[in-house]
Amino acid sequence: MSDTYTLSNGVKIPVVGFGTWQTPDGDVAKHSVEVAIEAGYRHIDTAAMYRNEDSVGEGIKAGLAATGLKRDDLFVTTKLNNNAHSFDLVQKAIDESLTKLGLDHVDLYLIHWPNPASFRDSYPDSLKDTWRGMEQVYKDGKARAIGISNFRQAHLDVIKADATVEPMVNQIFLNPSDLQPAVTKMNEDNHILSEAYSPLGTGKLLGNTELAKVAAKYGKGVAQVLLRWSLQHGFLPLAKSVHDDRIKQNTDLFDFSLSDADMKTLDGMHGVAGLATDPDTTNF
Numbered sequence: 001m002s003d004t005y006t007l008s009n010g011v012k013i014p015v016v017g018f019g020t021w022q023t024p025d026g027d028v029a030k031h032s033v034e035v036a037i038e039a040g041y042r043h044i045d046t047a048a049m050y051r052n053e054d055s056v057g058e059g060i061k062a063g064l065a066a067t068g069l070k071r072d073d074l075f076v077t078t079k080l081n082n083n084a085h086s087f088d089l090v091q092k093a094i095d096e097s098l099t100k101l102g103l104d105h106v107d108l109y110l111i112h113w114p115n116p117a118s119f120r121d122s123y124p125d126s127l128k129d130t131w132r133g134m135e136q137v138y139k140d141g142k143a144r145a146i147g148i149s150n151f152r153q154a155h156l157d158v159i160k161a162d163a164t165v166e167p168m169v170n171q172i173f174l175n176p177s178d179l180q181p182a183v184t185k186m187n188e189d190n191h192i193l194s195e196a197y198s199p200l201g202t203g204k205l206l207g208n209t210e211l212a213k214v215a216a217k218y219g220k221g222v223a224q225v226l227l228r229w230s231l232q233h234g235f236l237p238l239a240k241s242v243h244d245d246r247i248k249q250n251t252d253l254f255d256f257s258l259s260d261a262d263m264k265t266l267d268g269m270h271g272v273a274g275l276a277t278d279p280d281t282t283n284f
């Protein structure tokens, strides 16, 4: 779990993140983050929109106390909410997130969605202004790296036109039921790391019989096979669970390797769980 990728600015990022989307605020979030750190995760992913930054921050504190690790042993990501798309609002939003998390900086700050409804009248200018705000956060040392989430080519073009700091990460919905080939290629072409949220297809791939057969060959669970698939593509999966046993199971990914044939089987599953997103949509 301490293996790392290197971002385009040289910052190292642990190859698996602990996801907290849909993790309820309060004791559940605090406990699961603490357990994750004890289980070996060194990378925690949250967002203002998840409304659990307070409890995630408490979980981080508890996890550090339990393990004796230091803040800098962890990589923490949070994301700019949809109601904060302007230079000034970004500065306010990062300070609010840092206060809630109990941190003086995050390791990665992402624009959560490129073109939210509340700012659609002023897009693309609002997005350009927002990226300027993200650059300021980076220059002020409040985030060691900055990036984007749910971005497609049209959105990336908008920010790249004036960027003085290039995005280092694009976090997207990415699993064998939604391969997003155009976006992962765009990321690669621009030296942007693809982070995969919902690597288990929001759980909908877990009951797939074809995947169960692959998993049985390796003596692993379907979740582990899906996370391994993501890693072998060079993506960074964000594994979310609120159950101690699953949190631990999802760290056990480094003593096996999927064969080329099995990677191809998973690559051929696009749409299998009905999750493929419309590649032409840009209004989100």
Ligand code: A2P
Pocket (backbone or CB within 6 Å): 019, 197, 198, 199, 200, 201, 202, 203, 206, 221, 223, 224, 238, 239, 240, 241, 242, 243, 246, 247, 249, 250
């Ligand atoms: P839970 O948090 O109740 O354990 P995704 O990451 O694709 O969005 O999927 C997350 C879903 O998969 C969650 O509902 C989570 O439920 C479940 N999950 C996570 N890890 C495992 C696992 N190892 N085995 C079974 N279900 C899992």
